[in-house]
Amino acid sequence: MDLTQGTSKEKRDRAQKMMLWFGIVSLLMGFAGWTSAYIVSSAREDWASDVALPASFFASTIVIIISSITYILAKKTIKQGDVKKTTTWLLVTLGLGIAFIALQFNGFSQLISEGYYFTGPTSSIKMSYVFLIAAVHIVHVVAGMISLLVVLWNTYKNKYSAEETLGVEMGATFWHFLDILWVYLILFMYFVN
Numbered sequence: 756m757d758l759t760q761g762t763s764k765e766k767r768d769r770a771q772k773m774m775l776w777f778g779i780v781s782l783l784m785g786f787a788g789w790t791s792a793y794i795v796s797s798a799r800e801d802w803a804s805d806v807a808l809p810a811s812f813f814a815s816t817i818v819i820i821i822s823s824i825t826y827i828l829a830k831k832t833i834k835q836g837d838v839k840k841t842t843t844w845l846l847v848t849l850g851l852g853i854a855f856i857a858l859q860f861n862g863f864s865q866l867i868s869e870g871y872y873f874t875g876p877t878s879s880i881k882m883s884y885v886f887l888i889a890a891v892h893i894v895h896v897v898a899g900m901i902s903l904l905v906v907l908w909n910t911y912k913n914k915y916s917a918e919e920t921l922g923v924e925m926g927a928t929f930w931h932f933l934d935i936l937w938v939y940l941i942l943f944m945y946f947v948n
Contacts, residue, residue: 768921775925779932782895786888786936790943793884797947803879804948808941809865812889815858816941819896822851823934826927836917838910845907848930852900859893888940892933899933902926 759766796802829844863886872878873886906926909915915923 771921771925772928775928779929782932782936785891786940789884789888789891790940790947793881793888793943794947796880796884799880801880803881806871806879806881808885808944809862811858811862811865812941815855815862816938818851818855818858819934819937822848822855823931825851826930830920830923830927833910833915833920833923834917838913838915841915841923842907842910845903845910849900849903849907852896852903856893856896859889862889885944888944892937892940895936896933899926899930902929 761769797804825844825848829841829848832840832844866872866882866885870877871882873883903926906915906922909922
């Protein structure tokens with residue numbers, strides 16, 4: 756495909772999508788680095804292989820998967836031109852995003868109540884990685900929620916229609932990336948002891 760072809764709107768839309776994908780790839784590289792360091796560090800003698808992940812982390816996984824489904828429904832309804840249903844699905848997605856973060860912090864509380872900390876004399880390298888990876892993912896979920904708020908605002912301002920869905924599509928792409936990333940991370944931390 757010749758990227759120089761098309762209307763200025765088509766070119767602008769392609770450029771925005773490409774920038775989103777560049778951002779996603781750079782985030783993947785960061786998480787690949789942290790998970791690689793996790794694997795290398797797991798060979799250390801002081802690696803705490805008997806520590807279980809908190810139940811809240813698994814509950815949050817279910818919540819973020821459901822939130823991806825609700826974002827898919829929002830995308831579907833905007834393509835049908837139903838702004839009211841789109842707004843409802845986006846609000847449900849936002850609520851699920853908030854629930855995900857609350858469950859993550861509950862998981863941190865569970866770890867702390869068991870005596871594990873990010874740093875300090877009672878921390879372990881494994882738990883430091885768990886805290887780091889989960890916290891950095893939370894920061895990106897917050898960024899996803901900010902983009903979701905922008906999509907909601909633009910939906911409220913009637914900037915989207917059955918013919919103009921770019922913002923919803925890009926927001927959904929980033930949200931699904933965050934979902935898939937967390938599923939990978941939780942499985943990775945569960946199976947790599």
